[in-house]
Every structure is written in C-alpha cells, then in structure tokens.
Amino acid sequence: MFGEEFELLTWLRRIIDILLVTFVVYKLISIVRGTRAVQLLKGIIVILAAGFLSNFFGLHTMSFIMNLVITYGVLAIIIIFQPEMRRGLEQLGRGRLFGRGQSTEEEDSVKTIDAIMSSLKYMAKRRIGALISIEKETGMSDYIETGVAVNAQISSELLTNIFMPNAPLHDGAVILRSNQLVAAACYLPLSENPFISKELGTRHRAAIGVSEVTDALTVTVSEETGAISATKNGELHRDLDDETIRKMLEKELLQASKSSNTSFWNWGGRKDG
Structure with a gap:
C-alpha cells in the first residue's frame, strides 16, 4: 500500500514538473516573440540537430566543431542578445513573466485609445475628414482587402498622416483590429x-452602412464642420464630445468581455438613423 502511494506521488511530481517546464518555456517564447531572439532560437535548434546527427553518424570532425560552437556560443549569445535578455529580466522583475497576459493587452488598448483620441482632436480642430472602423466579432476581411495593407502599431501620428488632405491613403476608411492598424483606404x-x-456625406453613410452589416464601432470626423460622430448597430450619434468618445472606445476596447445585452448607447449627442 505504501509502495503504491509512493509511486503515485512520484508520477504526480513528474506531471507537475513537466507542466511547470512547459509553462516556463511558453512564457519565454511569448517574451522573445517579435524580437531577434526568435532567429536565435532557430539557429540553436539547427546547431543542436547538427551536433546530434554528427554524433549519431560518427562524424568526429563535425562533432568536434559543433561542440566548440555550443561551448563558446553561450558567451556570444549573452553579448549579442543582451537587449533581449535585459527585456526579459525587466518583465520578470515587474512580475509579468508568470502573470496573465491580460494586463499587457489592457495597456495596449489604453495606448490605442490615447492614440485615437489624440488624432481625432487634431483632425476635428483642423476639419480633416476621417473614417475609422474598429473590427469586433464580425470579421471585416472583405473590406480590408479593398484597401492597402498597413499592419502597423496604432499611433496618433500615423492615423493623422493617413487622413491628411491629398495623402495617398486619405480617401477611404482605416480599419483597426486588435490594437493594430490593419489597412487604410478601405471601401465600406x-x-x-x-x-x-x-446633409450627411459619403463618410457618414459608409459608417452607417458598415454598422448595419457588422458589429464594428466606426468613428467619423466631418470635413465640413469638424464634428465627431460614431456609429454602431445601425445607429448614428453625432456631435460627440471628447469624454463621450473616450467612454465609447473604452467600452469597446477595454470592456469587450462584458455581456452584449448591456446597452451601448448611454451618452448624449444627436441620434440619427
């Protein structure tokens, strides 16, 4: 009886050990993803595979070279990839390595909201027409394909430059997805x-049109008046102030997990459609 319990405990420790190692490896990959360290990992895998095959087939010279590369390669990795290692240690110090990814996602959403708000204020003040659509659950790939792929991190400077008069991409809509500017000059x-x-122009009709067939939130800046409007679920709300727009963006980008039964429109502004 005691032997069975000991064996069960041993297997339990092994399972926990494997799960912990898997979790750590996953978090490390999440940290290095999108950096030069990804290429480093691929190179390490190739070197290890070459070393294994050299030993397996008895290629002594090749095996000797691979052993030298592995032995001295550790020091070279520390020197060359110091920025990536520092970044990982900083995230570990901030408690992010083993923390949930939700906080990072929320921080990205806050930055996106700030960028959109800054761009909207700039364009509204100078009466620069704009059309920004934020993809939600309903995919917008059909409309993205009509535009020019951008796939860039959202910034107020990028948004503003796209809609500047006579800019190559100013005519059409910008589509945002998961805190990324996916495409510009899209037709809705x-x-x-x-x-x-x-009295509503093409931009407002396009904003209403896409809100009738998707659950996207679309923000429009009038070129004639500089007024900011927003559409969702086929409804157009006009002449919105900064606080209202920010609340709308926060509801869409920060509170998307809340029940869809909650009423979206709880703010002032003129309502059409």
Missing part, C-alpha cells in the same frame, strides 16, 4: 436607409 458599404439626413 454605403447605407441605403432612406431616412438618413440629406
């Missing part, structure tokens, strides 16, 4: 709602 479907105010 125009709404055929006959009750839309005649």
Whole structure:
C-alpha cells in the first residue's frame, strides 16, 4: 500500500514538473516573440540537430566543431542578445513573466485609445475628414482587402498622416483590429436607409452602412464642420464630445468581455438613423 502511494506521488511530481517546464518555456517564447531572439532560437535548434546527427553518424570532425560552437556560443549569445535578455529580466522583475497576459493587452488598448483620441482632436480642430472602423466579432476581411495593407502599431501620428488632405491613403476608411492598424483606404458599404439626413456625406453613410452589416464601432470626423460622430448597430450619434468618445472606445476596447445585452448607447449627442 505504501509502495503504491509512493509511486503515485512520484508520477504526480513528474506531471507537475513537466507542466511547470512547459509553462516556463511558453512564457519565454511569448517574451522573445517579435524580437531577434526568435532567429536565435532557430539557429540553436539547427546547431543542436547538427551536433546530434554528427554524433549519431560518427562524424568526429563535425562533432568536434559543433561542440566548440555550443561551448563558446553561450558567451556570444549573452553579448549579442543582451537587449533581449535585459527585456526579459525587466518583465520578470515587474512580475509579468508568470502573470496573465491580460494586463499587457489592457495597456495596449489604453495606448490605442490615447492614440485615437489624440488624432481625432487634431483632425476635428483642423476639419480633416476621417473614417475609422474598429473590427469586433464580425470579421471585416472583405473590406480590408479593398484597401492597402498597413499592419502597423496604432499611433496618433500615423492615423493623422493617413487622413491628411491629398495623402495617398486619405480617401477611404482605416480599419483597426486588435490594437493594430490593419489597412487604410478601405471601401465600406454605403447605407441605403432612406431616412438618413440629406446633409450627411459619403463618410457618414459608409459608417452607417458598415454598422448595419457588422458589429464594428466606426468613428467619423466631418470635413465640413469638424464634428465627431460614431456609429454602431445601425445607429448614428453625432456631435460627440471628447469624454463621450473616450467612454465609447473604452467600452469597446477595454470592456469587450462584458455581456452584449448591456446597452451601448448611454451618452448624449444627436441620434440619427
């Protein structure tokens, strides 16, 4: 009986050990993803595979060279990839290595909101027309393909430059996905709602149109008045102030996990459509 319990405990320790190692490796890969260290890992795998095959087939000279590379390569890695190692240690010191990725995602969303707000204020003040659509659950790949791929981190400078008059990509919509600016100069479907105010231009009709077929939040800056509007679920809200727009963006980007039954529109502004 005691032997069975000891064996069960041994197997339990092994399983926990494997799970912990897997978790640590996963977190390390998450840290180095998108850096030069990814190429380093590929190189290490190739060298280890070459060393194993050299020993297996009895290639003594090749095996000797691989052993030298592995022995002295550690020092070279420390020197060459010092920035990546420092970055990983900094994240470990901030408790991010074993923490949940949600905090990092929320920080990225906050930066995205700040960038959008800064760009909207700049364009509204100078009456620069803009059309920004934020993809939600309903995919917008069909509309993304009509534009020019950008796939860049969102910044106020990038958004503003895209919509500057006479810029190559200013005509059309910008589509955002997961805190990334995916494409610009995209064509959105125009709404055929006959009750839309005649004073609204193509941008507003496109914003309403895409909100009728997707769950995207679309923000529009009027070129004539500089007023900021937003559409969602086929509804257009006009002349929104900065605080209202920020609340809308926070609800979409920071509180997306909340129940969809919660009413989205709880703020002021003129409502059309």
